[in-house]
Amino acid sequence: MYGKGLRALSISTVVAMALALALVFFYAPLEAEQGFLQKIFYLHVPLAIVALCGFVLGGLLAIQHLRTRDPRWDMRSYVVIHMSLIFGVATLITGSIWAKGSWGHWWVWSEPTLVSFLIVFLLYATYQPLRFAIEDPERQSRYASVFAVTAGAFVPMNFIAVRLSTAYLHPRVLGSSSNLPGPMKLTFTVSLLAIALLFATLCKYELTAKHTRQQVRALRRRLAREGDAAPRRGRSAVPSLQGVSAMSAPSSGRTGL
Amino acid sequence: MVALVLGDTPALPLHTAGKYVAAAYIVVFAIVLIYVAVMSIRLSHMERDLGELLALSEQTAPEPAAAAMAEPEPESVLP
Numbered sequence: 205m206y207g208k209g210l211r212a213l214s215i216s217t218v219v220a221m222a223l224a225l226a227l228v229f230f231y232a233p234l235e236a237e238q239g240f241l242q243k244i245f246y247l248h249v250p251l252a253i254v255a256l257c258g259f260v261l262g263g264l265l266a267i268q269h270l271r272t273r274d275p276r277w278d279m280r281s282y283v284v285i286h287m288s289l290i291f292g293v294a295t296l297i298t299g300s301i302w303a304k305g306s307w308g309h310w311w312v313w314s315e316p317t318l319v320s321f322l323i324v325f326l327l328y329a330t331y332q333p334l335r336f337a338i339e340d341p342e343r344q345s346r347y348a349s350v351f352a353v354t355a356g357a358f359v360p361m362n363f364i365a366v367r368l369s370t371a372y373l374h375p376r377v378l379g380s381s382s383n384l385p386g387p388m389k390l391t392f393t394v395s396l397l398a399i400a401l402l403f404a405t406l407c408k409y410e411l412t413a414k415h416t417r418q419q420v421r422a423l424r425r426r427l428a429r430e431g432d433a434a435p436r437r438g439r440s441a442v443p444s445l446q447g448v449s450a451m452s453a454p455s456s457g458r459t460g461l
Numbered sequence: 462m463v464a465l466v467l468g469d470t471p472a473l474p475l476h477t478a479g480k481y482v483a484a485a486y487i488v489v490f491a492i493v494l495i496y497v498a499v500m501s502i503r504l505s506h507m508e509r510d511l512g513e514l515l516a517l518s519e520q521t522a523p524e525p526a527a528a529a530m531a532e533p534e535p536e537s538v539l540p
Contacts, residue, residue, distance in 0.1 A: 238478075239478055240478040240479060240482060241478040241481055241482060243482045244481065244482055244485045247485055247486060247489060248485065251489070290492065290496065293492065294488065294489050294492050297485075297488050298485040298488060298489065301481050301484050301485045301488070302481065302485065304481065305477075305478060305481035402493070406493075406496065409500060410500075413500060413503055413504070413507075416507060417503075417507060420507060420510050420511060420514065423514055424510070424513075424514055424517075427514060427517050427518055427521055428517070
């Protein structure tokens with residue numbers, strides 16, 4: 205079941221988040237140039253990394269869907285992209301808050317890192333409307349997977365293009381130019397782990413909820429099969445698991461994601 | 462503009478930077494909270510659906526229940 209291991213994952217996330225917050229505010233030293241404002245980076249950068257990795261993961265899951273035609277992979281891809289969008293919103297807001305505090309502007313259009321992230325975010329913002337625009341579930345899942353694969357390939361290309369550009373303002377946290385001291389590196393690593401765990405937990409919650417909902421619908425259809433009032437699935441952007449017996453558990457040996 | 466921003470920006474004092482840091486963390490907390498609230502609403506809908514299904518299942522299979530109701534109780538020695 206999708207819900208298997210959810211409790212352990214949730215507890216791990218809470219512990220990791222508490223540890224990360226404690227390290228950020230009581231252990232990591234103040235940065236010389238930015239002072240206390242730099243604490244935003246322990247939240248903003250992991251959010252951005254996890255969101256971008258989520259977009260790529262959504263593409264990989266979509267490849268699996270196109271290979272196997274199993275709607276469960278489409279559901280996983282949908283949920284991961286959906287969650288990455290939420291994390292993307294958080295990245296943009298926290299980034300803007302930091303920019304206001306550091307640069308005095310909410311947004312700097314000449315900064316490639318900011319604009320490129322916004323482009324990626326807006327690209328994925330079209331994913332849900334695309335799904336909703338196609339009524340046939342089979343076509344919807346196929347087209348959405350093609351979109352997810354194409355957009356997923358665009359994410360690392362975009363990242364590399366920004367890295368190659370020379371005129372940037374955005375600080376580099378990771379890479380050859382970064383010189384994070386030990387306590388800051390440890391704090392950043394724990395924060396990244398905590399945000400990644402939060403992402404995985406919320407994805408698992410979403411998958412479990414959607415799977416349970418499909419099971420309830422399947423049960424309703426089964427009970428109403430004698431009557432003529434069998435509920436018909438309306439237009440929805442959410443993938444359908446009707447073809448794979450929603451009453452059954454997902455394939456054994458697989459994790460929730 | 463870029464040169465202006467690239468210029469030396471001294472660290473903000475705690476009373477100035479604190480509100481930005483607090484705002485960033487509160488925003489993320491609020492987003493997670495909104496997500497949990499949406500999930501709880503969905504859960505309550507699912508609970509309602511399950512209640513309806515339970516009622517539907519009792520309607521579609523009344524025979525065993527009716528038979529059980531119609532069955533006479535065995536005589537008891539108790540007063």
